[in-house]
Amino acid sequence: MDRSDLELVLAIRQLGSLSAAAKSLHLAAPVVTKRLAALEAGLQLKLFVRTTRRVSATADGDVFCQHAEKLLQGFQAAEAELRERLSEPTGLIRLAATFGFGRLWLGPALAEFQARHPRLQIQLQLTEQLPDLSHEGFDGAIWLWHLTGPRTSEWVSRRLARNQRILVAAPAYLQRHGHPASPEELVQHACLVVRENDDAQNQRHDHWSLQAQQGRNKAIQRIQVQGPLCSNSGELVRDWCLAGHGIMLRSLWDIAPQLANGQLQRVLPLYAMPDADIHWLMPWQARTPRRIRLLVDFLHDRFRSEPWLPASAH
Numbered sequence: 001m002d003r004s005d006l007e008l009v010l011a012i013r014q015l016g017s018l019s020a021a022a023k024s025l026h027l028a029a030p031v032v033t034k035r036l037a038a039l040e041a042g043l044q045l046k047l048f049v050r051t052t053r054r055v056s057a058t059a060d061g062d063v064f065c066q067h068a069e070k071l072l073q074g075f076q077a078a079e080a081e082l083r084e085r086l087s088e089p090t091g092l093i094r095l096a097a098t099f100g101f102g103r104l105w106l107g108p109a110l111a112e113f114q115a116r117h118p119r120l121q122i123q124l125q126l127t128e129q130l131p132d133l134s135h136e137g138f139d140g141a142i143w144l145w146h147l148t149g150p151r152t153s154e155w156v157s158r159r160l161a162r163n164q165r166i167l168v169a170a171p172a173y174l175q176r177h178g179h180p181a182s183p184e185e186l187v188q189h190a191c192l193v194v195r196e197n198d199d200a201q202n203q204r205h206d207h208w209s210l211q212a213q214q215g216r217n218k219a220i221q222r223i224q225v226q227g228p229l230c231s232n233s234g235e236l237v238r239d240w241c242l243a244g245h246g247i248m249l250r251s252l253w254d255i256a257p258q259l260a261n262g263q264l265q266r267v268l269p270l271y272a273m274p275d276a277d278i279h280w281l282m283p284w285q286a287r288t289p290r291r292i293r294l295l296v297d298f299l300h301d302r303f304r305s306e307p308w309l310p311a312s313a314h
Contacts, residue, residue: 001039001042003071003072003075005035005039006068006071006072007025007072008021008025008032008035008036008039009036009039009047009061009064009065009068010065010068010069010072011024011025012032012036012048012055013048013057013061013062013065016054016055016056017054017055018032018033018036018050018055019032036048043064045058045060045061045064046058046060046061047060047061047064048061077287080287081287081290088117088119089117089119089120089290089291089294090119090120090291091120091121091289091291092120092121092122092123093120093121093122093123093139093291093292093295094123094125094137094138094139095110095122095123095124095125095138095139095140095141095142096124096125096126096127096130096131096133096138096140096141096142096143097124097125097126097127097141097142097143098126098127098128098142098143098144099126099127099128099234100234100235100251100254101142101144101251101253101254101278102124102126102142103126104253104254105253105303105307105308106124106142106299107124109298109299109302109303110122110124113294113295113298113299116298117291117294120291125138128232130143130281133281133282133283134283139282139289139292140280140281140282140292140296141280141281141282142160142278142279142280142281142299143278143279143281144163144251144276144277144278144279154283154284155281155282155283155284156280156281156282156283156284156288157279157280157281158279158280158296158300159277159278159279159280160277160278160279160280160296160299160300160303160304161253161277161278161303161304161305161306162277162278162306163251163252163253163276163277163278163306164251164252164272164273164276165249165250165251165252165272165273165276166249166250166252166255166266166269166271166272166273167186167210167247167248167249167266167267167268167271167272168241168247168248168250168255168258168259168264168265168266168267169241169244169246169247169248169264169265169267170241170242170243170244170263170264170265171244171262171265172244173190173241173244173245173246173247174265174267176244177189177190179267179268180247180267180268182268183208183210183221183223183268183271184221184223186208186223186225186247186268187223187224187225187226189225189227189246189247190227190228190229190245190246190247191206191208191225191226191227191246191247191248191249192227192229192230192237192240192241192245192246192247192248193205193206193225193227193229193230193237194230194231194232194233194234194237194248194249194250195230195231195232206224206225206226206230207222207223207224207225208222208223208225208249208273209221209222209223209273209274210222210223210268210271210272210273211271211272211273211274212270212271213270213271213272214270220274221271227246227247228245228246229245229246234250234254237250238250238254238255238258241264242258242263242264247267249273251276252306252308252309253278253306253308254308256308256309256310257308260310278303280296280299280300
């Protein structure tokens with residue numbers, strides 16, 4: 001039994017006629033009759049019942065056809081993948097990402113990836129609301145938290161890099177107001193809140209979830225903070241923090257340079273916000289196009305070493 005036998009049986013069932021199947025396969029009718037007879041003899045099964053008007057599959061024939069369809073799909077997928085490997089990837093990749101990481105880190109990486117594969121086109125939409133990727137035609141998203149909820153089985157997720165959201169302040173602010181000794185003492189300080197997307201993951205951004213990075217007690221402490229300044233712009237809140245107006249909770253990739261040069265200092269350095277890692281998200285599909293696989297592998301190689309950290313931290 002070979003691939004042509006599978007195609008023959010499926011054509012007979014679909015068309016309901018040996019002569020019609022022969023015509024669709026560009027074979028002589030007697031050849032189809034002989035090949036079907038030889039196949040049934042080899043299987044010792046009757047695959048079709050012949051009447052004067054139509055050829056119909058038996059119960060065994062239906063089972064055979066179900067397996068034949070799966071096998072042919074496997075052949076086709078293998079051939080398509082091999083053809084892809086021999087050719088330069090082409091086509092459009094549509095991506096979504098958050099504003100800050102998208103502008104600072106993802107944008108330059110995508111430009112380099114496209115230069116490596118000049119027949120690709122890449123469209124990047126920066127947004128603070130995760131789109132409905134499948135319905136809006138996106139191939140994937142680079143996002144700063146892992147999806148949770150009842151529909152997670154419909155998504156594919158891969159962590160591209162570890163990341164922490166940490167507490168920081170300018171030295172001038174800490175000189176005037178002192179360092180909080182515990183998360184609970186944050187309520188006594190001016191905290192700078194970024195309200196980029198209050199509805200995401202049912203999370204309010206004036207509630208800071210902090211977890212100890214050392215010791216056995218890994219319980220998450222949820223602190224409701226307050227302060228005189230808040231904005232939907234993370235860059236503006238970072239400017240306020242640099243100017244000494246309060247304490248900020250911010251991703252390490254966004255403020256690593258300011259920490260390295262002393263413009264900002266860690267506050268409560270043993271605490272960080274959990275699950276702030278950088279993820280690739282995409283709707284589940286049976287076969288991922290090669291251009292997408294190449295992109296995800298490239299981004300993983302680019303970011304897994306956390307390039308925003310100083311060299312001494314690697």
